[in-house]
Amino acid sequence: MTDRTEVDKVLAEAAHHANSSVLAASDLAGVGDPYFPVDGSDLFTITHHTLEVDFDLTSGMLRGVARLDIAVSADVPAIALDFGLPTQAVAIDGSTLAPRVVPGKLVLEPDTGLSAGSHQIDITYAGLPGEVEIRGERSWLNTPLGALAAREPHAAAFWFPTNDHPSRKATYDLTITVPRGFVAVAPGRLVEHSHTSRVHRFRWVTAEPVASYLYSLVVDRMRIELDTLDDHGVQWVSAYGDGVNDSAPSARASIETTPTVCAWLVTLLGPYPFDAIGGVVTRMAGPHALETQTHPIYGDHFFRRSLDSYVVAHEMAHHWFGNSVSLSTWNDIWISEGMATYLSWMWSEHNGEGTTDELFSSFYHLRAANPDYWRIPPGDPSPAHLLSTQVYERGAMATHVLRRSIGDDAFISCLRTWCADHRHHHGSLSQFLATAAAVSKADTVAIMQPWLFARRRPDPPPGVLTPADLEPPSLRFIRRTGDPQSPRPAGPSR
Ligand SMILES: [Zn+2]
Known part of the structure; x- marks a missing residue:
């Protein structure tokens, strides 16, 4: 548990370490997307994220350690990650540096620049993702029973540093700790889970690259169910939030159409591209769903009247069109x-x-x-x-x-x-x-x-x-x- 005094202390410490400075135009040179020109960067590619995250629901504080394996295509003086939380320590290839912080970006400018080739970035960070605003958007939602980071087109940079554009996909290995009694679901296969008297720990690994906006996180009081779906060893993951009681039977019946829907999609589109599949149903005010890779997130609104396999067909179709x-x-x-x-x-x-x-x-x-x-x-x-x-x-x-x-x-x-x-x-x-x-x-x-x-x-x-x-x-x-x-x-x- 973390009280408010400690929250303020961490934020003040992060602000002290970060070398905030005047915005430079080059800091905001993204991939050049016609709609969101500041998003991402074409100077480098993240090949893999290793994330260790602790989320405290009482305070809303998220602490993380990110290791990013990156590939730089040509010698550059600096690179900018998309990120909105305060950092405490940053290192490139083991050498610490003070980043420059501009809105929604973390600019890393080593004295000697970055040479073409592979590098490793380590970032320690902590903050309140529910209070982060990036270019007018807030995408981390603290819900009555947990938290949700699932929004198109932007959600990732509110809780981990990344290259935030769908043309810059990467794989992930996330270990997340939440208070005991809560479940945290992210894309990919659940490869480890354990608990102590105080916390639950989950490790989610993606074998295939994920667009950053599809790397969603749900933290909720949930029942999670695992299985192996077929001879290919595809992992089945379904989870139902405690808040969906009224629609639980039709929610379950709908999510359980996923293998049938997917088998039909395979006949049209070719092999299923991933090694995990399923769905997460959580309480939401409106009819929202997102094609989060491998486990779409569905608001319970879809299932309040009856079984709905059409929203399942839509979200699973995205696994070919939008995800793969x-x-x-x-x-x-x-x-x-x-x-x-x-x-x-x-x-x-x-x-x-x-x-x-x-x-x-x-x-x-x-x-x-x-x-x-x-x-x-x-x-x-x-x-x-x-x-x-x-x-x-x-x-x-x-x-x-x-x-x-x-x-x-x-x-x-x-x-x-x-x-x-x-x-x-x-x-x-x-x-x-x-x-x-x-x-x-x-x-x-x-x-x-x-x-x-x-x-x-x-x-x-x-x-x-x-x-x-x-x-x-x-x-x-x-x-x-x-x-x-x-x-x-x-x-x-x-
Ligand atoms: Zn859609």
Whole structure:
């Protein structure tokens, strides 16, 4: 346990050690993402994070020791990590240095610079992640029963130092200590867990690289269940927070559809890319979920009425689109969200609960009278509308037009080729359309232009159903997933 006096002491000590200074433009030279230009850095790559973290729920204090294995591509005078907590000690290759702290960045500037090649950075830190604000965002949530760091597009730098961009993925080995009675779940396999009279300790290891925004953490009073899923040794991890009592049966029934949903996705997209799978359900106020790698995090809101395998299909589809194949830049969000939404439509069709033609036509007509809706293009929605309804719905509509234009065989071939060629890497929207063109011999850029980039409602495509054809009873998917006239709130959702 840590009292407030000690919290203040640690923060004061950290401020003393950190050499805060004037902001330099070069400190904020990120990877050059069109939407979030300050994010990350293209001067170096973190290959592996080793994190040892202790989180005290009473005070909200998080103490950590991070060892980052990095690769620097060319000699540089300095590098900047994305990080918002105060540091107490920093060393590169064993030599200590005083970092410069600028908002959301930790600038490391050794006297002799950094040479091209491999280096090791050690950082000791402590602070209150719930009070960290980076460029106007707060992403660490202290909840009534625990804490949650799960937000798209930014959550990592609120609790560990990293290179915070999906094009800069790395592996992780996290050991986290929480008070006894609490469970901490992070991506990957749970390889060790132990306890003393005071604390529980969990060690989570990822064999495959993870985009930093998908390296989520849930600390909660939870029941955690482990199993081995199949002959390949994939580890099953499911966890249900104590706060989800009312919806626990339907939450469990929904999460337990994951292997079935995944087996169906494998038939479409190719092998499952990871060595762990499952889901975490925790109490949340709204309908939020995130495709946290290997164990998506679901708010219990999804399961309050009944079983919902569509949110499971969406989050697991991300394990190919968004997780294994990450975004090269955030403006290409359609490849992740449009595709995951469309695959949940295909899951509806597979289950006889509304065909993709019916779903496409329903949304196309439902949004007809709303010109503002069509002003946000899913192929370039803007940072403010990154997770807007249009990215999901219009994104899925665009995907349906692509499928109907090039045919089922070419469409599935495109998806499988994309997932194989970019496995555990990243890709851009233009590369995706090039893949679709290569397998179909069609002008996919021309086909997709109005559906991805137009700021008006595209003309109806061939085969669109009329409103008279669309009997509401056939659209169980829409009724299950909510009123499509009421857009979901932006945030860490789906
Ligand atoms: Zn999603």
